[in-house]
Amino acid sequence: MRKIYRVLASQYDPLGYLIPYTTCAKIIVQHLWDKKRDWDDPHLPADLLQTWIKWEEELPALQNIVLPRFYCSPIKDTATSLRDIHVFCDASERAYGSVVYLRTEGQHGQRAQLAKVLQTELNLPIRQTILWTDSTTVLTWLQSDSCRFKVFVGTRVAEIQDLTEKHSWRYVPSTSNPADDITRGRRLCELGPESHWYQEPLFLKDPPNLWPECPTSKELDNNELHKVGTCALICFTYSDFSQFKTLEELIESIALQGSTDSNPTASDYRRAEISVLQQAQQECFPSDLEQLRTGKPLACNSRLRALAPELDGESQLIRVGGRLRHSPYLEPNNIHPIVLDPRHPITKLIIQSCDSKLCHPGPERVFAKLRRTYWVLRGREAIKRLQRECVQCQRWRKKPEVPKMADLPPTRLRLFKPAFYSTGVDCFDPYTIRTGRRSEKKWGIIFKCLTTRAVYIDILHSLETDSFLMALRRFTARRGKPHELLSDQGANFRGGERELREAFTALGPDLQRQLAKQQIKFQFNPPNSPHFGGCWEREIRSLKNALMVTLGTQSVTFEVLQTVLVEIEGILNSKPLGYTSCNASDPDPITPNCLLMGRSDASLPLTVYPQSELISRR
Structure with a gap:
């Protein structure tokens, strides 16, 4: 197999003109891999080896293959010429491929010879791009909505629909599809100047009204369709806040739904924010909200009783009361912050947004910023709890955990x-x-x-x-x-x-x-x-x-x-x-x-030399 790969990789074909010929060799390699052969296995299957030898014997004929370098004749290469790109594609169980032709039409309706290219960009003005396939099933898929199909087909249909237009796809019979030569493979002698691969489909020389028409559309295969069930939508609520990762994403989603067009205004975002806060208070303080709307005093066991809450007549939100309502130097939100429950998902999104905007500081800094607009019950505890779950906060402040020590190696256990x-x-x-x-x-x-x-x-x-x-x-x-x-x-x-x-x-x-x-x-x-x-x-x-x-x-x-x-x-x-004990009856450590x-210390007793014997400091 190593020799087969070496010979196959040595075929330099940047434009892909020899793809119908090299596809035969690649299919042989596929069969060899199916047989579980190693790189240097000399005993290859006889049938595959004979097929490879026949393929290799055609290599000397490569010198007879000539490809013109120009796209069209110099007579037709004018500024007034109209150029179209025609892409033909085909697929089989073993291979799939596509081939591109450039169709040039002169100013008097004359057609130039088509040159095969496999480049995605040309330094030429292109009028239109037409894509051809011989599969009526594929054409039916491309004319349908991608959401109707299962994941494998639907993803690819959606990608093709994003890259191309539906009207640019047309039908071509298999006998006239040059991409069929790629999937089936061709001998080298069949790729000459007179071959079907070289001469392009003949119908391209005719006017567009004579080109092949698509037969009757096929019905969609039920195996590739989603199973459809009946679903009745009664009302829309924002109870599932877990699908939104940030507060901005949630508000933008609600603003888009409440806007008349795809470009919501500042008032749309403001209404969306108020509606989110209203729902959060309705779910956390239903009885308190009802009593404030009716003008009744709060219950004795209410969590909001110590805040002297009041209902905002404009936004219908519960705010903290106080005696600073006549102060001209403070913002209304600073005087009467909005009351929120610390366990509600909306509160968590608000704390997360504030923490992210402040670049993940300490809890006191987030609490001070949050208090200017919102009054979160047990706010410090809620902020600390969220920062313990925040990956970014833990990345900078979390102490690394000491890993569990591994077993002692054998070199440490030579006891005897x-x-x-x-x-x-x-x-x-x-x-x-x-x-x-x-x-x-x-x-x-x-x-x-x-x-x-x-x-x-x-x-x-x-x-x-x-x-x-x-x-x-x-x-x-x-x-x-x-x-x-x-x-x-x-x-x-x-x-x-x-x-x-x-x-x-x-x-x-x-x-x-x-x-x-x-x-x-x-x-x-x-x-x-x-x-x-x-x-x-x-x-x-x-x-x-x-x-x-x-x-x-x-x-x-x-x-x-x-x-x-x-x-x-x-x-x-x-x-x-070991450990040195303080008990006098315990033996000395080893x-x-x-x-x-056999003794704990072999050193000599320390000697104090007199000053007269010290010749120098050294």
């Missing part, structure tokens, strides 16, 4: 193995030391047992592979050979692994069999993933803090740096592995030194 059986290794910052009158850089390396938490610290003279191998040999001589080493993607570590592997392969057969069980297994963390080595990275932090306290920024000799690092190693190995040498 010696110390440093599973070891993590890493290097840390260079340090400048004095050697005579010059300065040199030395690096540190730390080996940490992943089970006992013990550490081993050494000095590297360079970051080369040889220096790492020397440190590994010193570590092995003191602590024993580890079973596995875990490290990051350092170049020296990867080089050490390669050199050890090469040395192991070069050993003799006898030694190789003896050392096979003792070979060190290297395991590298993924690139750019320092958290995989957090176990030893944390020890490096403690080590650096101790070095900073001890040495600061001064340069010391190699002997001093080595001594300090070894003492820090002892400090890290003497830290407790330390890595207990597992290494």
Whole structure:
């Protein structure tokens, strides 16, 4: 199949003139995929292989195919010529395609030769575009409303109706449809200058009144139609507010329904907003609204009694009462805000709109803005509840949740193995030391047992592979050979692994069999993933803090740096592995030194040197 694809892809045909010929090869590829063949499978089905060989034998005849570059003859290529585009389309179970012809008509009614093009834009004035199909079913679909069909057909019919006009579609018999050559496929010898594909449909040379007419329209297929049921609309209400995502969308929808045309005015939007607020109050405060309309006092258990509510005679909305109605410096909405229930969907849309316009600030800022027009009962609680559900608010203010920790890796669970059986290794910052009158850089390396938490610290003279191998040999001589080493993607570590592997392969057969069980297994963390080595990275932090306290920024000799690092190693190995109890009867917590040498602390007692023995500050 790889060879078939290579040969098929090598046919350069940007205008698609060879599509009837290449379609045959693509159908062969479809059959091969149906047979579940791999790319390099040499045993292809005999019938398909024979069909492909016949197709491939026609390739030398490509040199006989000639396509003129001009759209029409120079005599007919004038400014007064009329040009039409004719698109023919067809489809089958295996392929579908379309072909475009340019029809040029001279000023005296003469027709020029049609040239096939597959370009969507031409630098020529086009009078009209006519689309042809030999399917009466498709023509019937395009003359109907797309909403009558199921999703698959209705979506495509709606798209075609948006891109084209209904009157531009016409019927062509299958025998005269050149797009039929695409779906059926043609041999290369059938695409010559005298072929049906090259010469275009003959009826295009005739006047339009002699072109094929559509036969009697077919009835629509019931399998592609929606099942229609009887529905009676009694009244229209706005009870389902969940279908609207924003307050502006809801008001615009109601304004469009109440407007006389498709362009609602400012008064239409104002009436729509008032009607929404009226319905919200009617659903939340029906008894209070009825009593205010009749002039009766509110009930003792009314939620609005403490607000001294009053009914707005113009908008019929319940507003908060007060004693500032004669103030000339305040807006009416500020003096008498509109009362709203915090649980109503309209209230949620209003709070959401206010929060969005203010770019999602805190609840107090939204509450202050909202109070200028609306009085939401328990408004702060309602705003906080909505902001807890707002994605944008939570994106900026929500604290990230701590993910659940994964299971411990096997390297942390070597309970009955010696110390440093599973070891993590890493290097840390260079340090400048004095050697005579010059300065040199030395690096540190730390080996940490992943089970006992013990550490081993050494000095590297360079970051080369040889220096790492020397440190590994010193570590092995003191602590024993580890079973596995875990490290990051350092170049020296990867080089050490390669050199050890090469040395192991070069050993003799006898030694190789003896050392096979003792070979060190290297395991590298993924690139750019320092958290995989957090176990030893944390020890490096403690080590650096101790070095900073001890040495600061001064340069010391190699002997001093080595001594300090070894003492820090002892400090890290003497830290407790568990909780230190305050009860005197409880035993002391275990330390890595207990597992290494049987005692918790191996360091010497601190010595206070007299002032006379301190030669300098260093």
